[in-house]
Amino acid sequence: MKSSNRDAIQQAFTQQASGFESSQLNFTRQDYLDHIVSVITPLTNDSVLEVAAGTCVCGRAIAPYAKNVVCLDMTPAMLSVGKAEAEKADLHNMAFVLGDAAGMPFLESSFDLVISRLAFHHFPDVRQVFAEMVRVLKPGGRLVLIDMEAAKEPLRQVRDEIETLRDPSHVKNLSMAEMQQLFADYALQVVYQDVTSIQQHLTAWMALTKTPQAVQEEITMRMESELHGGAKTGFAPYRVGKEICFDHRWVLLIGQK
Numbered sequence: 001m002k003s004s005n006r007d008a009i010q011q012a013f014t015q016q017a018s019g020f021e022s023s024q025l026n027f028t029r030q031d032y033l034d035h036i037v038s039v040i041t042p043l044t045n046d047s048v049l050e051v052a053a054g055t056c057v058c059g060r061a062i063a064p065y066a067k068n069v070v071c072l073d074m075t076p077a078m079l080s081v082g083k084a085e086a087e088k089a090d091l092h093n094m095a096f097v098l099g100d101a102a103g104m105p106f107l108e109s110s111f112d113l114v115i116s117r118l119a120f121h122h123f124p125d126v127r128q129v130f131a132e133m134v135r136v137l138k139p140g141g142r143l144v145l146i147d148m149e150a151a152k153e154p155l156r157q158v159r160d161e162i163e164t165l166r167d168p169s170h171v172k173n174l175s176m177a178e179m180q181q182l183f184a185d186y187a188l189q190v191v192y193q194d195v196t197s198i199q200q201h202l203t204a205w206m207a208l209t210k211t212p213q214a215v216q217e218e219i220t221m222r223m224e225s226e227l228h229g230g231a232k233t234g235f236a237p238y239r240v241g242k243e244i245c246f247d248h249r250w251v252l253l254i255g256q257k
Contacts, residue, residue, distance in 0.1 A: 032196065032250070033061040036117075039192055040144060040254065042066040046112040051133055052101045052119035056082035058146075059115070060091060066113070068093045074100050101129045106136045115144040118250075121163070121173045126182065134186045137257050143188055149195065149249040150175045151234035159234025162219055167209045176251055188255030195251050202237070202244040220244065 036058060042048065046066040050059035055078050056071035063069045063086070071094065073079050079096045086094045099105050101116070102125065114133045123129045133143055150173035151159040163170040176195070183190050202223060206216045223237040223244050235246040 029198070032198065033057065035196070036144075036146070036252070037061050037065065039194070039252065040113065040115075040142070042113060047110065048113040048115065049106070049111040049133075049136060051104070051114060051116040051129070052122070053082065053117075054078045054119075055085060056094070056096065058117045059094065060086055060089060062113075062115075063091045063094055066093070068095070070095045070097055070106075070111075072097045072099050072101065072104060074098065101132060104132050104136060108135050109138045109141075110136045112138055112141045113144065114141065115146070117144075117146040118148065120145065120147040120179075122169050122171055124171055126174065127185075130182045130186060134188065134257065139257055141257050142191070143183075143255045143257065145179060145182070145253045145255075146250060147179070148173050149251050150178075155232055155234035158232070162222065162233055162235070165215050165219060166206055166211050179251055179253055183253060183255040188257055190253055190255050192254040193252065195249050197247045198250055199240075199245055199247055201240075202246065 040062065042062050042065045044065065044067060048059065048062055048066045048069040050056055050062075050069065050071045053059055053071035053073045054075075056069070056073075059069040059071045060082070071079065071082055073082075073096075076098060079098060083094075083096045086096075097105065101119070101123065114137045116129070116133065120126055120129070130145075137143055150156045156173075156175075160170070160172045163173070180190065180193075202220065206219065211219070222231070222233050223235065223246075225231060226233050226235075227237055227239070227244070237244050237246045239245070
């Protein structure tokens with residue numbers, strides 16, 4: 001099966017690849033990667049799959065503690081950056097595979113640990129991808145889902161609209177309850193969950209996706225309007241000095257098969 005927004009994803013992340021490892025962004029912050037590793041506690045004999053891995057930031061953090069890590073992504077430019085960074089770090093137990101999360105090129109029960117980080121909001125059919133992750137997971141293995149939490153109603157749709165303006169490959173954020181329901185529907189027992197607030201700077205957030213200037217101005221105007229008592233965006237923006245900032249809430253769920 002092929003994702004219906006494959007072209008939009010490849011276009012968006014080909015543009016983002018060169019800046020995805022930027023220290024100005026909080027998508028690759030080391031303290032959160034350390035947190036992921038500490039709560040997952042990978043085993044030395046674990047075979048790990050990172051789904052829709054991008055530059056395989058999470059997989060590279062886990063690789064020193066696992067037997068091997070496979071990074072699957074549909075954008076060659078992202079995998080190329082990930083492979084180069086792995087080589088710089090002398091990580092020799094990693095493989096980089098071009099493929100679609102909606103129809104993964106792996107046998108059933110192939111991996112001890114299957115992870116997706118900050119990708120589910122790009123999937124038109126989250127159930128299809130989740131089912132694929134469960135399919136390739138070994139019995140007793142663990143599935144890790146990390147993604148941004150949806151805004152509360154009635155602002156959820158407004159926030160997704162702005163997210164899609166900024167990045168057309170965005171589909172929608174899931175609520176905590178919707179993520180939990182995926183685990184329940186596929187008979188995975190949730191053994192760990194947490195939520196972490198991650199600060200984002202508006203200008204850097206839009207620069208990563210190379211959002212067109214006119215769209216940047218529209219999003220900034222909507223954020224400014226909320227700061228002055230206007231219509232709410234679902235982002236709850238605030239200022240840090242002269243910068244407009246907002247928080248992402250990253251949900252981390254671990255389920256066992």
